[in-house]
Amino acid sequence: MRNAVRSGRLVPGARLPATRDLARDLGLSRGVVVEAYEQLVAEGLLESRTGAGTRVAAGAGRHASAEQIPDEPHCWPHYGHRPTSPDLGAFPRQAWLAAVRHVLATLPNDALDYGDPGGVPALRRELAAYLGRVRAADAPAELVMIVTGVAQGLSLVVQALVRDRGRRVVLAVEDPTSARQIPLLRRAGADTVPVPVDREGIVVGALPGDADAVLVTPAHQYPTGVVLSPARRAALVEWAARTGALVLEDDYDAEFRFDCDPVGCLQGLAPDRVVLAGSVSKSLVPGLRLGWIAAPPRVARAVRTARGELDLGSPVIDQYALAHLIAAGAYDRHLRRMRREYRRRRDALVGALAEHLPWITVRGISAGLHLYAETDDGGDPSGLAEAARAAGLSAEAVTPAHGPPGLVIGFARLPAHRVTEAVRALAGNVGRDVRG
Ligand SMILES: Cc1ncc(COP(=O)(O)O)c(C=O)c1O
Structure with missing residues (x-):
């Protein structure tokens, strides 16, 4: 979608499909599509108004450098969808x-x-x-x-x-x-x-x-x-x-x-x-x-x-x-508000993981925007990270030189009401692809 906006294939003002419809068409969970839309809104490529759906933002689109500069994910591998990002939509x-x-x-x-x-x-x-x-x-x-x-x-x-x-x-x-x-x-x-x-x-x-x-x-x-x-x-x-x-x-x-x-x-x-x-x-x-x-x-x-x-x-x-x-x-006011909101998101994620993936031990939750998950078998967490991303969670595998490997899962950009759906999807993915 980013490419389509940048190349001018999707023009400013063009209306995008509803997240539910697009998710169904692509065979993805709706959370993934919502997150992608939110990301593109944060990047200024899309505009979203309650009741008016999501459209390509005015002013977004073809620009002189589009042909010469590859998309950020290629030239800056560390950009985007990081589990440690704050909620960009909450910027005051x-x-x-x-x-x-x-x-x-x-x-x-x-x-x-x-x-x-x-x-x-x-x-x-x-x-x-x-x-x-x-x-x-x-x-x-x-x-x-x-x-x-x-x-x-x-x-x-x-x-x-x-x-x-x-x-x-x-x-x-x-x-x-x-x-x-x-x-x-x-x-x-x-x-x-x-x-x-x-x-x-x-x-x-x-x-x-x-x-x-x-x-x-x-x-x-x-x-x-x-x-x-x-x-x-x-x-x-x-x-x-x-x-x-x-x-x-x-x-x-x-x-x-x-x-x-x-x-x-x-x-x-x-x-x-x-x-x-x-x-x-x-x-x-x-x-x-x-x-x-x-x-x-x-x-x-x-x-x-x-x-x-x-x-x-x-x-x-x-x-x-x-x-x-x-x-x-x-x-200070913004931080107080975000602390309450992030705490709600953290609690929802910790609760859902305990319910649906009880073999994961969650650590490091007293502060911050991510938790650290260790599996009971201490195995390579990259498959689990991939399953988590496929379920709409922001996740990254970590393999330290000393100590057991783990998984960083971010919760800052995951509204509490979407957590259960994402964790259930992860449990489904893991049941199929990773465990056993
Ligand atoms: C642990 C840690 N500290 C600091 C930073 C960078 O923060 P800043 O945006 O303040 O340069 C990063 C970025 O990846 C990080 O992972």
């Missing part, structure tokens, strides 16, 4: 629009010039206050640097370390970890060393003695969903102080903790040894490409310099808009 468009309108109405012309490559002061102030309040971080605005996301923040910190050491650096990473990050860390100059993760999080005793830094996801480990235990937090901070290594804290999924109070970040325990990296990729949408790091002074300075040399900084209007969203309380 009105609040963002109001924030941008406010910024454009009030910002003096001078503010539209190249900004500080470390970010506009208004956003850094808001974030420093927000991170202190919500994440118990300990970073003044001067040590908060705006980046395009955790990915860029980590790259720049690794580059700064490489420059400081005058050689490639040894970076310990969790095993399993986010496979998407490994290429960018290597490109930045890190040789990665996998360190096992157990039920308490990264095994601090297994960290290599020669590590320059360690990258961790303490709030909700990706992919296992473990929250780093208090004892391991203390041990990690002690290890960093003893060895002089830097801890890179990817504050992954920290906004969405469901069952108990938020756990503060590591950075607040050791601001001179820990770099905190976060972004709006889960709290709002990844496409904004807005994130931050809070770092010790030397690292923060190096990152700002590197950013100035790389691309002169992030778009200022978006930075001011996010600052306004936070200051006006709209960011």
Whole structure:
């Protein structure tokens, strides 16, 4: 459908079949079709109005580069349908629009010039206050640097370390970890060393003695969903102080903790040894490409310099808009609403899996937008992942170097009322194709 819109075969305004009809024609569950439509709406190719059905969006269609640039799934294999994506349809468009309108109405012309490559002061102030309040971080605005996301923040910190050491650096990473990050860390100059993760999080005793830094996801480990235990937090901070290594804290999924109070970040325990990296990729949408790091002074300075040399900084209007969203309380309100909604979706998925696939053990559900499923036979989960995707779930197989394989299943984009249908379909697929 995306190809058809892009190539002009489906023209703007063209009405698409009802999801129920198309699902029947294609022999798919309706959930798959609904999700595809939602994805294309989020991409701006389709428009959906209650009572008016779904149509090709005005302005979508043939453009000059359509012939030369292959579809994203081919050239960017990591794009789309990721189990860890937030609900793109829940982006607070009105609040963002109001924030941008406010910024454009009030910002003096001078503010539209190249900004500080470390970010506009208004956003850094808001974030420093927000991170202190919500994440118990300990970073003044001067040590908060705006980046395009955790990915860029980590790259720049690794580059700064490489420059400081005058050689490639040894970076310990969790095993399993986010496979998407490994290429960018290597490109930045890190040789990665996998360190096992157990039920308490990264095994601090297994960290290599020669590590320059360690990258961790303490709030909700990706992919296992473990929250780093208090004892391991203390041990990690002690290890960093003893060895002089830097801890890179990817504050992954920290906004969405469901069952108990938020756990503060590591950075607040050791601001001179820990770099905190976060972004709006889960709290709002990844496409904004807005994130931050809070770092010790030397690292923060190096990152700002590197950013100035790389691309002169992030778009200022978006930075001011996010600052306004936070200051006006709209960011907190959105997060409160999404926390309730995601919790409902998580509960529905956990309940349906327990009922229909009782041989799956579900882990890592106290926070985040995905759960980690382990099967009772510990076998290769790729068949199960495929069956889950065929049933309309977002799923990815994980095979760690240490420990049993598992399956990441996302629930952020699956409304609670569609969960049972999808899990029943998965149970049906598995009964036929995988088990036995
Ligand atoms: C564990 C983890 N952290 C961070 C990121 C990147 O986040 P951002 O959008 O903030 O660059 C990813 C993206 O794949 C990820 O898997």
